Each structure stands twice: as C-alpha cells, then as structure tokens.
Amino acid sequence: MPTIYIDDQPYEVPEGDNVLQACLSAGLDLPYFCWHPAMGSVGACRQCALVQFRDEQDTQGRIVMGCMTPVAEGARFSMQGPDASEFRSKIIQSLMLNHPHDCPVCAEGGECHLQDMTVMVGHRKRSYRGRKNTHRNQYLGPLVHHEMNRCIACYRCTRYYNDYAGGTDLAAQGAHDHVYFGRQQDGVLESEFAGNLVEVCPTGVFTDKPLVNDYTRKWDLQSAPSVCVGCALGCNTSVGERYGKLKRIHNRYNTEVNNYFLCDRGRYGGNFVNDESRPLFAGLRNQQQRYDAIEQQQALDTLAEWCGTGRRVAAIGSPRASLESNYLLRRLVGVENFNSGMADHEAALLSQVHGLLASNGVVTPSLQQVEHADAVFILGEDVTNTAPRLALALRQSVRSKAFELAAELKIPVWQDEAVRVLAQQQRSPLHIVAMSDTRLDDVAASTAAHSPDDIARLGYAVAAALDNSLPAIEDLASDLQSRAQQIADDLRSASRPLVISGTASQSAAVIDAAAAIARALSQTDKMLSFCLPEANSLGVAMLADAQQPSFSELTRRSNNGEIDTLLVLENDLYRRAPQSSVEALLKNAGKVVVLDCVDTATMSCSALALPTASFAEAEGTLVSSEARAQRYYPAFLPAEQRQPAWQWLKQMGQQLQPARFDPLPHFDDITAACAADCPALSRIAEAGPNAGFRIRGLKVPRQPHRYSGRTAMLSNHNVHEPKQPVDEDTPLAFTMEGASGARPGALLPFVWAPGWNSNQSVHKFQSRVGGPVSGGTAGVRLIEPQQEVSHSVLPPQPVFTASDAVLWLLPLHRIFGSDELSARAPAVAELVSQPFIQLNTTSAHRLNLNEGDYAILSWADTRCEVQVQINDAIPDGCAGYGMDLPGAAWLPPDTHASITAADGGSDV
C-alpha cells in the first residue's frame, strides 16, 4: 500500500486507487460530482481538485483532479491550501450560475449532493449578474420525474443509463452551456433500471415520481433496513415511511448483493403496501358471504375453535412469506400437515436446485462475483425479467475483457472512458439460450431461442463438449453442435466462468444440464447460479421436510374430506394451480383461514381472513437465490389489526399449544427455534443482529436526527403527543435518538453523515470507498460449496418437433406484472402490458393468425381470449405467454394449448 501525503499528513492508501477514492477512504471530505464509485472517473465536473506538488521542495504545485490522478508512492497533495479550495469554490459557483433557487420546492432538497457540496466549499454569495438558462422538462413515464433546469451537467445520468445500464433512449443533447439530458421526445424511459437515476443524479433533475407526488423530505422519513420482495435476489433496500405510508424505497448498500443499484420493480413495486384494498381487520364470513370485521381476540377464539383438538388441520405456507412465519405455521400444524405453498412441479424444481447448490461443488456467486465473471452461459432465462438486478450485474461482467485489455496497457479500471474506448465492442463472452429474445441480447456473443427440451439438449451438448465422459447428444443439428462447441470453448478458456439457469423454463432437464456444465468445468472459480421465482423460494425449499405432503396430496386430502381447517399463509393459490383444482381444494377443506397482507382471490374464499403486515411493517428472514439469509425490519407499525403473520401464528399457538409456543415470546426466539429445527437453516440467526444488539448501549434509530413534527403529526387527532412505540423485537427504535456512526450493514436504515445529507454519505459507512460496510456485510450465506457428490445426468430430452394442432405454452416473464405484488403499486401498474401471446411467423401462418388478432387459447379446462403478437424469436411450435394471462399465473410445465382465431378477430 503506497503512502501519499495530503496537506503534509501521510496516508496509507490502497494500491491502484485514484486520489479522490483515497481521500474519501481516509475520511477526508473532498467534494466531487461526476465520479461514482461504481462508474469510475471521467473528469467532467472538475470539483475534486487538489494541488499536486512535484516533491517536497515544490511549493507552487499544480491543480489536478483527484479522480483522474492515480495514487503513487510518496505523491504529495494539498487539499486545504488556498489554491485548491478556491478552485473548488469557483467550480461550485460556476455550477450555480444556471441552477435555480428552488431548493424549497425541490424534491432533492435536504438530501442533495449539490447542496452538500455547496455548503462544503463555502460558496454563499452570488456575483453572477447574467440570466439563467432554462430548459423544458420531459415526461419520462410514471417512475422518474424530470426537472432539467436543476442540471449541473455532471454527465452521471447518461453514463449510468447508457454505459452502465445499457439503456439507449436517454442521451446528452446539445453542446456548450446548453447541454440537455433527456430523451429524443417525451416518453417512458425504456430501461428496467431507470429508477437508479434518482439516486445517481446529484441534484434534483431526476427524482422519484411517486415520492414527488406524495412528498416527504428525507429528514422526515422513518426508515428501516429491508430486503426487496420483488424477486429472489434479495436486494437490500431502505424503506422510508411517513404518516403510515411507504413513501419510497432506496438502495441499501451491500457490496456483495445489489451494490449501489436496484431494479425498478424493486424500487417502485413496494408501493403495493399503500394499496387501499389491503385488509385492515380480521374478517369473519357471514351467511350473506360477506365479511364482518371482528376483534382480534374473537379472531383468535374462532381459530382456537376451528383448530382445536379433534380437528384435522392442514396448512399451506408461502415462498413469499418469511422463514419465521412459515416455520411457525409448520410448528402449529405439524410437518405432516404442512406444505410450502408451491405446486408440485415448482416444489420439485426448487428441491432440485437446493440439492444442486448444496452438492454440486460449485460456487453460487454473489452479484458481485457475477460482475467479475469472464464467460457466462445462460440457459432458459430472460434474466432481466426474472432476476432483474442480475442482468445489470451481467452487463458489467461482459466488461471483464475491457479490464483485461486495460490492464495490459496499465490503464486503471476507474479510467472509465479510456477503458471503454480501448475495448470498443470487445466483450467477454455471454451466451444466451432462452425461450425468446431477451433484454441482454445486445451484449451477448450469441443468442438463440429454443423450447425447453432443446435448451436442455444444447446444454448437455455443451457439457459433453467439456467432459467427454458424458454421453454425446445424438442427432443435434450441426449448427447447434458447433454452437455448443463454441460455448464450451469460451467457458473453458475463461478464468471465472458462470453458468446461469433457473426455474423460468419449468424444466428439470434445463436445470440439470446447467449443473452438468458447471461440474464439467475444471476451474476452481467456476460459478453456477439459478434464477428463482420468489423472495423466499429457496428458503421454503430449505425448510422443506421429507415428510411434508405435496400440494397435490393436500388437494387430495381436502377433496376426500380429510381436512377440517385449512390455514393459508400469504399465498394466492390461484397462482399455483389450475382454477378448478384450487376451487375444489378450498371448497372441500371445511374452514379456510387465510392470512395475507394483500387481498387475493384465495382470501375471498376464506371463512376467516386475517390481515398481516407487509414486508415494510414486519421483520422476517428471507433466503435469496444466492442462499443468503437476510433480515428485513419494519419501517413502521402496521395499521389497525394488521400484524406480522408470525405474530398471529404465535398468538394462535400460545392459545392452542402453550407448551410449545410460550417459549417463543419474541421474534428472535422463533428464528432460533427454526434454526434449531432445521439443519439447513442453522445459521439464519446470523442474518442480522438480534433485538438485544446495542451500539454503546444504544439502539439504532429509525428517524434521522432532524426528524420534524413528531408532536404535530397527529395533532389533528389528539393534541397529546403519543408515546413512541417500543420495539421489542428488533435492535431498531422508533425514535431519533440512538447510536450513530459505524454499524452493521444489516442495520443501516438510512445513510446520513455530518456534511453529507445525500445518499453519497454511504462512503462514510464503508470500510473504504466501494468496499464493504465497516460494520459488516448484511446477510449470511447458508450454502458454501461442498465437496462435489456424484451426479447422474437426466436422460437427454427428445428433439422437440412443432405440431400443427397445439402449441407448447412457454411463460414469458415481465419485470412489470409477472410477480404477485409489484403490479399493485399504481406507478408499476401503468407499465404492465396487456395479456398477450407471442408466436413466430411460421406458427402464426400455420394457424392463420396475424399480429394484433384476437385468438382463443385453450388447454385443460381453461379458455381465454388473447391478442396475438408476432415475435420471430419464439421457437416454432411454441407460444410465449405473459404471466398475467388470465388464469395462467403458473401454468404447469409442458402445457400444450390449442389456439384458434377468435370470432371477429382475424379476418382470414
């Protein structure tokens, strides 16, 4: 580690860093704008200036940009000297020439990096007498608000949007002091990661539109560290609340997971929490089939009656509910009466994945490791739509080649432009074989779309090309054979190859083939990753027990009249199985009790409905697809009778089986019991500090030190300030007072540091800029690569041949609309596409269908009308369907449907 001198003080700094990084890591407040820890340096804003001296004798020195200057042994700088300070203050003064004086009405106010830097350099007096430039703002869709006059032209937005996230519809326009950052015309931003602009922009040009429309200042938000429930990746978030409403979701830094960025489903989907249709009270269905609101105790008494001795009680858990809730439900009814809440085929896929992760001998990478992969093969997933944040990481992985080239010329990684210019279109290989075109195709070395059977065959062929002890795939078309060879060669010659598959293709063979490829690779740093459907899919798979009845077994029991009471936890069964079978299950099950935080079709079939707290109002542990157990904490207390599902279940248990439930008074006790009962989950308590955790004797406050109006907030109801609630279950407090400074990553409700009011303050919590949080990275990985056990590969699939009569229905996931919850957020709902099916031209031709026609799709006992889209990337003989196709939220694999033109649809 070289030593550099800043204002004559020696600092040991990380080799290879630039001076700005080094200063920030050393705790020095050097202002900056255009540099971003994840995006490197371009030297545009000139804010991070220091004076560099040639040697000790040099007293003059010259201005250099910290972000563009590599650290070097013995290098000498002045940060505080008059020249450097004056220069930095002039920069701010220049940036402010055209900046409006609108902080009071700006959504960034109070957490604005520009404000912070202005104060930091001490620019207070305006001497410019000219007119300010003004611009027109654009409509950029429901998620991001645009206010161009506030722009300081740091170029972060386009660097993020284009270079980092691969978006193309936002660009710098114009020149000189008329540069403009926007779209060519008004319109919805196309990137699935556009929301990060809100955090990337250092001022108020791009702000969170739903927040702007229902505004609260950062200092008035009560926040908690949370985990996204949008998909299985488990991105870390910070949830902000005021007046009992979720106001916004921000990124919570976790080096190993989401780093600095979220996807838009994660950022905006959480707003379903504010949905007014969410149940507030326990409801007992009356004779008229309507619900009467009842008291909590009455609800518990009813439950005691329905679940009491002699009753045959069964329960269905949920891959979107916490481990604690699932576990308590299982404890209540017994393993032999508990199902995880997944249809058989889905449960089988997850158990297959769990088995492979635990015994394949291959690393399941964190997103950070994914970013460093230097050859990637994706089988069967459109990652942007099934595990969105992973796609952003993969976009960085293809740059491994660029970094290699840069290293040869000794260009540091943070020299962003230089590295990009050097590499041009050269990328490390990313091969994609999916069921249609995907949103990563633009950076892929090769893409192809096939039916799941053919994807598996190609996968096995790649495995066979890597390991000749594996059976060769017969009758593979020669172009596929050479593609397989190419993919195998690319994976073999990489140092950190990564194979990605998942459950989207619903195919055990695809998953098996991916694992076979990973096993066949010889590198020690090889990686295998699976995209899974829901926030806790892997968690419930790990909780699963051999004695557990399957979903169909429970259905059978119910239909045989063997269930008196069925408890359903946070699960809409209509998304699990065909409508008729779910209807029968619920009808035949005697009393159905549904606990959920949202109103679902299943809840409408219940005799007793219990309102639960959402992720924003509860604590819980989720296991991400990386097998990382992570804790989320309530940002605010749930309204009325809502309470965390585990609370309801605990109260139920205490009433019914006090001996088994009294020893579990608190959340931590439940986590511990779950860990003790389930060896695969034995470490989950380490996911986050327990309720007893204190820093210098203090809890961690959810409210920032400037939280205002606590006495006034509720004064329209009661002039007495209510006592702040006490949180017995977590180390967080509903107050402004408490521990400040370094703390574990799992306990960062918000980031704020003296002088740093914006999210840029995150570096004050990092061990070094861009490094792990000093208090420790959040979450605990439950599965580390084990010794590989021997596997036999599944027999190869038959060649898929298109049939004239029926089409193989393939699910096409969409970031907006495919999951259960996020589309309940109004802003996200605006982006959900209409139900659709997609066919290629050949299939459509056979069926006499054209783009835009309406067609009737029928399979099993389901018929629905959909609009036809022609997409030649769909394999012949298959039809891709949107997950929001009526009644088709989770079609079983291998569903074949017949399709005919609807009356009046096609005029053929």
Add this chain to the structure above:
Amino acid sequence: MSADSTSTYLSAAECTEIDHEISHAPTPAAVAIDALKIVQAHRGWVSDDSLTALAEYLGMSAAELDGIATFYSLIYRKPVGEQVISLCDSVTCWIKGYDRLQAHISGRLGVGLGETTADNKYTFLPAPCLGACDRAPVMMLGDDLHQDLDEKKLDQILQSGSFNKGGEV
C-alpha cells in the same frame, strides 16, 4: 431534393450514399455524422421523422443520434431557407465591420440572426471563423465564400441570388 424533408423513409439515393460510408466503417453507427450530412444535403434539414428513420437505419437510438445531431452546429434540426447566409462573426471579421454588415443584412432581409425570411429564401446565421481572415469580412452563401465584404458588395450578392446550393458532403 429527391426526398421530402418530412418523409419518414430514406430515399434510395440517400441509402446508397450512406451505405457507401458504412462500407468502410467498423459499425453503421460510426457513420452517424456523415449520414446526417447526407440526409441534410438531400432534404435541407433533419426533421424528427428523418432522424428517427436514420437512427433505425444505423441501428442506433433516436436519442443517441439526436445527441449527435444537436451537438454539431452544421446539422440543422429546424428547417432553413433555400439559401443559408453564414456571416463570419469571429475576431478579424468583427474588427473589420461584422456588426455593420450584420445590421445591413438584417435590415435588407428583415430577419435577425437565426431567422428565415418570410419568403423562405434565406436563413441568416452567424458563422465561426471561416479561415479567410486575410480577406475579412467574409461570409458564405450556400457553398460559396464571399470575401472583402462591404454593404455594396452585399447588395450585389443578395440581388444576383445566384448561389451554390450545397450538397457536397
């Protein structure tokens, strides 16, 4: 002018010229500037529709192409008259009477800088140094350079109306 300036589709002639540029470029997008100039040579300016069509042709986004188009001062994103008058406003021409000539042209044509005459004949633009400072003040009318200007000479040039339309790329 083979193609209508608002036509969404590129004309065959435009495509041929653009393809020629692409033939020795590493990617189609690399010829963005040449292609904008080709379209402008055919249509006088680059309308939103032309821009969108061209972006598609080059396999790039309209936003990116517009970012390029609006960066360069000689790509016109608004219609211009039949002739563009580019009067040099840089230092030597300024010393040698730019202000007066500018006022003279404006007075004669009834338009300010950046404006087009009502009869759509002239668009009057300022130009950075035209590299003919030894003969200042100078201006260009279409592709023709006019040097050693004074009011009398200006009147003659504007009266004769003869000009080279441009189109050389």
Add this chain to the structure above:
Amino acid sequence: MSDRPLTININAARDATDINGYEATGGYQALRKVLAQMSPADCLTAVKDSGLRGRGGAGFPTGMKWSFVPMDNVSPGHKYLICNADEMEPGTFKDRLLLECDPHQLIEGMIISAYTIQADVAYIFIRHEYHLAIKLLKQAIADCHARGYLGDNIQGSGFNLQMYVHSSAGRYICGEETALISSLEGKRANPRAKPPFPQVSGLWGRPTIVNNVETLCNIPHILKHGGEWFQNLGIGADAGTKLFGVSGRVKNPGCWELPMGTPIRELIEEHAGGMQDGYQLKGFLPGGASTDFLVPEHLDLAMDYDVIGKAGSRLGTGTMIILDDQTCPVGMVKNLIDFFAQESCGFCTPCRDGLPWSGQVLGDIDSGNGIPADLKTLQQQVKFIGAIGNTHCALAPGAMEPLQSALKYFADDFQQHIDGKACPYCDTPAVAMEA
C-alpha cells in the same frame, strides 16, 4: 532545393490536383525513395533529426510523437494516421492554402507518415466549409489510387494504405485531437482524458497519430532533403519554414511561407505592408485566437516557439491578428471569449459555465455596465480556467490567454469603460467611416 518547400509548387496557373504537374516538379519522389530504400525506423529517425515541431498550435516535436506508437505489432489490428484539417481557430487561414493549392503535397506527406508508423488507414478530417479543398482532395486521392500511390501494395512495396476524407459537421472543438477522434467515430466531439494518449489508444481504441496539415506537408521535403537541410531552413532556433499570416487592419493581409524565426516586425511591416493609414498598432495575437496578446515592444522578437513563449505568449498557428488603436480591446476580447464559450463542448465545468460567465462580465464592461469588482472576477476567472489541467482539454485555457494578457496590457481600457460607464471606442469616427 528550395528555401520555400511548402509553397514551391503553388502556382495559380497550375491545376492544383494535376498529378502530372506535381510529379514533374519532383512530387512523389520522396515517397518512392522511402518505399524503395527506407525502413519505417529510418523515416522516424529522419523526422526526429529534422527537429520538425507540430504546426497545429502546440508545437510538439513530431518525431517524438510518432515514436510513442507501438511498433511491435503484438496486438494485431489497424493503426491510424489522421490529418487535422479542421482549421477553425479564429484568425487562422494557413491550412486552407495548402489544401486548396497543393493537395498532393499533403497526400504524399501522409503516405510517408503512415508508412513510418505503419498505419494502414488514414483520414483527412476537414471542416465542412472547405468545400473546394474537399473536392480537390477527393480527386487527388482517386488519382493516387490510379497511380498506385494508395491502396494495396503501394508501388510494389507490400505497404497498404486506405485514405478517406471526412468532412466535419462544425464545432471548433473537433480540432482538438482527442475530440476529433470522438467525432471520427461518429460521436459527440467530447475530448478524451490523456493518458492514455492516442498514440497508444486512439481511434477505435487503436494506435493513432493526429497531425496538422502543415506538419504533414513538411514530411516529403524532409525525407527528400534530409533533416539537416530542414534544420537550416530556420533562421532562429527552430527548424524549417512556416506559413505565417497577418490579418486585421494592415495594408496587405495575407499568408506567406517564411523561415522559422522571422522577426515579427518583418511580418507586419514588410509582408503585411504595415498598418492601414490612420491606424496604429496597439497589440497583436501572434498565433491565433488562443494566444496571449503581445504589444509593439515585442516587434523585434523572432517567430520561434521558445522566443514567443518567453515573451508570455505562444507561436500557436503562426497566424497573427492585429489589434489597432481604434478597435476596443474589451470588445475584441469579448468577441473571442464568446467564440470559445459557444464552441465549448460542454463537458467540463470551468469551460462550459466559466466561459459564458467571463463573457457576461466582459459584455457588461463593454456596454458601460461594469463595476470595479468585475476586474477581480476576470482575474479570478483567468486563474481558475487558465491553467492546463484545470479543465478537461486545452480549449478553455487557450480561451483565457487573450483575456489574461489584455487585462495586463490594456488595463487602462478596462478601467475607462468602468469609470466612464461607456465604451470609449464607440462612435469614434474612424470606426464608423471604415470601408
């Protein structure tokens, strides 16, 4: 052996693209000699020995610049030579002469230069307004293909070179070599940070040399006659001849090829014929719009890089702009700053926002609305924007040079504007009567 090699062939009677005429006076002989007898390394040595310094403004030694190009060919791919014919610096009109009057000289220079660095593709990046030059260059390139001077296996040497003309779409910043490269790639012409230098990672990330038209035009002569001959052409410390120009209120504005080191007085008084009647010399920008003013006391200095540098200015492009006693220096500097502000690419703060700010202050002073504090603001601006390294590229520091020196030499004029709340030069009869 002429002592005016660059312009020897320039002859109004001759068709500029006539390749036979060019060959008849010795054209393409240097190229033939190089291909037949010299290795790239030999050529590089010759150019290094000649002491040729870049004529684009910065005066960087050309041989040294070329020597940074990797020659080991470890990473296979193209290498590029680019001729910078953007010539947009106000007051500069020398490259136009070479382009319009002798395109083959440039092309020959480029082929030899490309051979030296083993570039296989060459571009001439030329400003849009030089229509005539563009036409002539395209014609000349076609003729060269026909004669086997361009294309594959040139003159049977095994050396291949393609050459293209790219006409720009405007913007002064395109003349800055890294911005030029961005522009050639079809992008917005934002300059790039150095290092890495274009010699290592330039156009499309490949090794690239950018040279000015005039620099390249010297190459055939150097290769033909040798470095020593070239050294001896200069009458001062610097080697070769240079196209010097004078514009403004002189009797005979123009551009002439003269030895490096020609005294300023000779340029203004002899070649340019002295000041127009009724005008006095007040100052001059010796090398284009982005050089510091010099004043009459500097008239006896030699036009050499270091001499002009020591006097506080730069040789720049060697084309001089004359400030006469009846032109307002404040107005002139405002005109210059406005140009640079308008031509800023908009990438870095000091230039994008600082230049318009300086322009606003100068405008206020010029129109009689200045206040005493404005002078301090301008001084600060000069310090803030003026040093190389403070901004992302050299445009903005260049823009500050005339302002900085005007504040020094014409302080009285600034003061008078502020004290008198009006421009003392406005409505002087001489200005009104001009032409």
